[in-house]
Amino acid sequence: MVALVSCSAASSGTGTRKGNVVAGAGQKHSYIVEADSTDNAARAVKAAGGDVVSRLGVIDAVEATLTSTQHEAVLSIQGVKQITPNAPVTTQAAAHVRDNFEI
Numbered sequence: 001m002v003a004l005v006s007c008s009a010a011s012s013g014t015g016t017r018k019g020n021v022v023a024g025a026g027q028k029h030s031y032i033v034e035a036d037s038t039d040n041a042a043r044a045v046k047a048a049g050g051d052v053v054s055r056l057g058v059i060d061a062v063e064a065t066l067t068s069t070q071h072e073a074v075l076s077i078q079g080v081k082q083i084t085p086n087a088p089v090t091t092q093a094a095a096h097v098r099d100n101f102e103i
Contacts, residue, residue: 026067030086033074034061040079048073 030053035041041062042052050066063086066074074080 028065028067031064031066031071032056032059032061032084032086033064033066034059034081034084036060036079036081038062044074044077044080045070047077050074 028051033041033045035044038055038057038060041060041064042055045052045062045064045066048066048070050064050070053063053065055062060081064074066083071083074083
């Protein structure tokens, strides 16, 4: 028996639609682009010249690599809700949880 007790999402800076923009117009960084649908998120990334790495249908988003210029262009496209820097997710609880439930 294993139970997930707690986990936390990656930090997204200010948590607003204008989030963190990395300096350096030519450097590409990984982002999660959320829109009103996964297809619209992918279209927005492609329209801005970015690369779609993977589709995240559960949250109507895509993982994308974007320059800071492409990041701003994606934000201006209707239907895009937010862009969050892609970062590792870690748990706040111990990896193993022991239960003492008796049957």
